[in-house]
Amino acid sequence: MSGTNGSGSLRVIPLGGLGEIGLNCLVLEYGGAAIAIDCGLMFPESFMFGIDLVIPDLSYLHRLGDGFLGFVLTHGHEDHLGALPYVLRDLDAPVYAPPMAAALLTEKLREHGLLERTRLEVVRTRQPWRLGPFTIEAVHMTHSIVDAVALAITTPVGTVIHSGDFKLDHTPVDEEASDLSGLAEYAARGVRLLLSDSTNAERPGVTPSERTIRGAIDRIFSDTPGRVFFSTFASHVRRLAQVIELSQRYGRRLVTVGRSMNNSVRLASQLGYLRYPTSLFADIGELKTLDPREVTLLITGSQGEPLSALIRIAEDDHGQIKMGPDDAVVLSSRIIPGNEKAISNMINHICRRGARVHHAGNAAVHVSGHASQEELKLLIRLVRPQYFVPIHGEYRHLARHRGLAQSAGVPGENTFLLENGHVLEVGAQEARMAAPVRAGRVFVDGKTIGDVEDVVLRDRRHLSSDGLVLAVVAIDQQSGEIISGPDLVSRGFVQADDQEYLQQARDVILNALQRLAPESRSDSMEVKEEVRKALKRFFARTLERRPVIVPVVMEM
Numbered sequence: 001m002s003g004t005n006g007s008g009s010l011r012v013i014p015l016g017g018l019g020e021i022g023l024n025c026l027v028l029e030y031g032g033a034a035i036a037i038d039c040g041l042m043f044p045e046s047f048m049f050g051i052d053l054v055i056p057d058l059s060y061l062h063r064l065g066d067g068f069l070g071f072v073l074t075h076g077h078e079d080h081l082g083a084l085p086y087v088l089r090d091l092d093a094p095v096y097a098p099p100m101a102a103a104l105l106t107e108k109l110r111e112h113g114l115l116e117r118t119r120l121e122v123v124r125t126r127q128p129w130r131l132g133p134f135t136i137e138a139v140h141m142t143h144s145i146v147d148a149v150a151l152a153i154t155t156p157v158g159t160v161i162h163s164g165d166f167k168l169d170h171t172p173v174d175e176e177a178s179d180l181s182g183l184a185e186y187a188a189r190g191v192r193l194l195l196s197d198s199t200n201a202e203r204p205g206v207t208p209s210e211r212t213i214r215g216a217i218d219r220i221f222s223d224t225p226g227r228v229f230f231s232t233f234a235s236h237v238r239r240l241a242q243v244i245e246l247s248q249r250y251g252r253r254l255v256t257v258g259r260s261m262n263n264s265v266r267l268a269s270q271l272g273y274l275r276y277p278t279s280l281f282a283d284i285g286e287l288k289t290l291d292p293r294e295v296t297l298l299i300t301g302s303q304g305e306p307l308s309a310l311i312r313i314a315e316d317d318h319g320q321i322k323m324g325p326d327d328a329v330v331l332s333s334r335i336i337p338g339n340e341k342a343i344s345n346m347i348n349h350i351c352r353r354g355a356r357v358h359h360a361g362n363a364a365v366h367v368s369g370h371a372s373q374e375e376l377k378l379l380i381r382l383v384r385p386q387y388f389v390p391i392h393g394e395y396r397h398l399a400r401h402r403g404l405a406q407s408a409g410v411p412g413e414n415t416f417l418l419e420n421g422h423v424l425e426v427g428a429q430e431a432r433m434a435a436p437v438r439a440g441r442v443f444v445d446g447k448t449i450g451d452v453e454d455v456v457l458r459d460r461r462h463l464s465s466d467g468l469v470l471a472v473v474a475i476d477q478q479s480g481e482i483i484s485g486p487d488l489v490s491r492g493f494v495q496a497d498d499q500e501y502l503q504q505a506r507d508v509i510l511n512a513l514q515r516l517a518p519e520s521r522s523d524s525m526e527v528k529e530e531v532r533k534a535l536k537r538f539f540a541r542t543l544e545r546r547p548v549i550v551p552v553v554m555e556m
Contacts, residue, residue, distance in 0.1 A: 009425040010157045012193070012389065012418070015439045016040065016056030019395050019419045021337065022079040023056045023441070026162070026195065026391060030155055032067045033132035037151060037162055039071050041082035043336070053444040055083035056420075060437050061091060069131045070094040072123075074164030075148035076101035076235055085112040086444060094119035096129075098138060098147035103267040104235065125149060126182065140179040141166035142210075144369025145235045146273050150183065157426055158192025161383055165197050165392065167207045167368065168375040173238045174273075180382060187383050193426055194385035198393035199370040201401035206374045208367045210238055216364040217330065221246045224356070226292040226326025228252065231302040231310050232333050232366075234260040237268045239332060240298065244276050247296040253282045257309045257321065258300030265298065284320055292326060302333040304342030314349035325354030332365045373404055380408040387431050388415045389424065467492030467547045469539075471509060471531050474554040475524070482513060486531070493547045501542075508538045524553040 010030050016023030022042025027034050042054045061068050070093045073081050081101055085108045088095075095118065097105060102122045109115040123129065128137040133156055138149040143165050151162040161183065168178050200207065221228060230243050247254050256262045268274040282290065301310030310329075312318045323329075329350050335343055350357050360366040371379070380388065388410045390401035402415045416424050416431070421439030425432055473485035486509045488502050512534035513527065520526045531551040539545055 008157075009427040010155050010160070010193075011434070012160075012195075012424040012426065013060065013437060014391065014418055014420050014422065015058060015060060016420055016441075017079075017392050018398060018422075021199070021392075021394060023054065023083070024080050024392055025056045025058070025083070027060065028134065028153065028155070028160065029064075029067075030133045030157075032064070033069055033134075034061070034064050034067055035069050035131055035134055035136075035153075036061060036071045038074055038080040039083045039087055040077070040079035041086075042079060043338075053082070053086075055086050055442050055444060057438065057440040057442050058087055058091065060439070061093075068093055069134075070096060072131075072136060072151060073097040073101045073105075074151060074162070075143060075145050076104040077145055077165065080165070081105055082108075085109060085114060088114050088118055092117075094121060096121045096123050096131075096136075098123055098125075098149050099271055100145065100147040100235075100237070100267070100273070103271060104263075107263055107267070123149075125179065137182075139182040140176065142169040142172050142176075142178050142369075143167065144210075144233070144239075146174075146237045146268070146271075152183070152186050155192075157428055158190065158386075159186050160193045160195065161186060161191050161385065162391075163194070163196040163379065165199070165370060166379075167200075167371040168378060169207075169209045171209045171211050173210050173241060183379075183383055191383050191385045193387045193389065193431075194380065194383050195389050195391045196376060196379060196401065196405075197370060198376075198390040198397040198401040200368060200372045201376060201390065201393060201397045201404060203368075203372040204374075205372050207370065207372045210242075210367060213239075213332070213364055213367055214242060216358075217242065217332075218246055220328055220330060220358055220363075220365075221250045221252070221296075224293075224326070224328040226324060226328070226355075227295040227297060229297045229299055229310065229313070229323070229327060229329040229355070231299045231329070231331055233302065234258070234264040234300055236333075236369075237264065237273050240265065240268070241274055243296065243298065244274065244280070248276070248280060252294050252296040253286075253290060254280055254296045254298055255282050255284055255287060256298045257284060261298050261300050287321060292324075297321070301346075302331045302343075303336055303339045304344075304346040306342070311346050311349070314346050314353065316353065323350065323353040323355050327353075327355040329355050329357045330363075330365050331357065331359040334360065334366060334368060376401060376404050377408040380405050380410065385410065386414060387426060389418055391418075395419070467494075467545075468550065469493055469505075469535060469547045470550050470552065471535060472552045472554070473509070473513070473527070473531065475527060481518075482510070486510065490547075493545070494543075504542075505535060505538055508534050527551070527553045 013027040016025040024038045024040040026037045109118050123138050125138045125140045128135050135154040137152045141148050141150050150164050153160040232239050256265050299310050301308030313321050313323050347357050358365050388405040390398040402417050405415050406412050421436045423434040425434045468491045470489040472487045474483040486506050509531055512530050528551040532549050535549050
């Protein structure tokens with residue numbers, strides 16, 4: 001078993017989230033027993049044609065067998081728990097989560113038919129529990145979702161602090177600041193290793209408080225003569241709370257639009273994080289009877305997602321909601337890398353409707369949920385770890401964070417820059433790198449998980465760039481004579497009406513087949529290969545293009 005490597009050492013193994021944004025999953029292993037912190041997904045990049053979601057490759061956890069003790073979640077964002085409904089289909093393991101994360105995960109597991117078979121435990125801050133050789137305590141941290149926690153994990157070789165996603169908001173909307181005193185208590189006893197969020201490691205200074213956007217949003221509510229379309233991540237409960245309070249102040253009733261927004265408002269109210277009179281909310285069917293000046297729409301789609309409610313409204317393609325010149329649209333979220341073009345297109349459509357658009361580029365309507373450089377250094381100085389590993393970020397973020405740790409007093413030789421699959425072994429006397437393990441990405445495509453390999457994506461990229469040519473020829477199975485064809489069907493390569501060029505390609509195939517001996521023409525595999533080679537050479541010579549060529553031989 002892998003746990004026998006480095007006997008007596010704590011193995012730190014990132015399986016996702018280091019060198020990328022998303023897919024967060026990090027394993028702590030001691031003596032063959034292991035826990036995984038978070039299990040997130042990422043949305044497909046532009047070259048991942050047809051892929052719906054990307055999840056981490058957790059084959060290493062499967063190898064641990066009964067030694068794998070479960071997942072421990074830091075908060076409820078998709079990049080930290082979104083992979084679980086796919087992973088738990090064939091990995092029987094309990095999940096330990098703070099209340100909001102547990103509520104969001106419950107909805108997902110129910111949707112996937114996994115709720116009854118999954119053991120889901122709700123954990124509370126300052127209430128330690130034990131999993132094998134690990135004693136774990138959740139410590140409250142401020143972030144862009146409620147119930148975000150750091151994890152203080154006591155192991156046989158010392159205490160590990162995992163920051164989770166965080167910022168040090170000293171004036172949070174709910175007046176519940178990060179529990180720095182809880183972390184300081186562990187620091188006083190000695191912290192062996194700090195694993196810290198690197199998302200904003202390149203951003204100088206301090207991340208502004210959530211309260212700082214209140215004034216800008218207040219002005220939008222007071223100055224807008226029509227409806228306010230407010231779009232943010234559905235899980236950002238504290239921001240939703242501010243919108244609800246302002247709507248109440250300005251006499252606006254709220255309508256939630258979008259499944260995830262409906263779920264978040266419902267779950268947050270059930271957990272007591274959102275408090276409002278039920279009469280404040282209206283059904284979408286009541287919109288026609290309400291004065292536009294008395295309406296706020298909480299709506300999904302701030303990233304310009306193709307099927308989201310906001311983009312359909314912006315394109316004037318929503319059956320129940322129309323947008324007009326008196327309305328305002330607030331995009332209160334960061335732009336996820338890769339979504340820039342989709343968001344830009346959506347803003348153009350909103351402007352065509354005549355509405356005013358407020359976004360982070362022209363108004364103070366969003367602040368990050370991640371710590372900037374001064375907060376990162378403050379946490380390091382507070383915790384005073386012996387060893388430091390930056391987590392959660394692209395390589396440039398990790399490298400910058402490592403430099404910050406060194407400037408905050410951690411010796412350079414005690415800071416480690418890991419990537420997915422790397423193994424850090426922390427022993428009683430030293431920490432050192434060990435042999436890597438398998439890590440990577442698994443693609444979710446429709447109902448299939450892991451069936452799409454890199455070779456399939458390569459073919460999809462090839463099809464998207466050079467198109468497809470289907471060559472059909474019928475051959476007498478006995479004599480090898482060509483009975484009909486070749487017929488060519490082109491998609492994404494040349495125009496169907498370019499018959500002169502396609503006839504040249506047919507002639508190339510006929511000449512190639514006529515050069516074959518009759519016995520070779522009766523072998524369909526040889527015919528297919530000859531057709532493929534002849535067309536490949538012809539297309540490269542005449543157009544310098546490489547379409548996917550699919551020969552079809554019908555033996556008569």
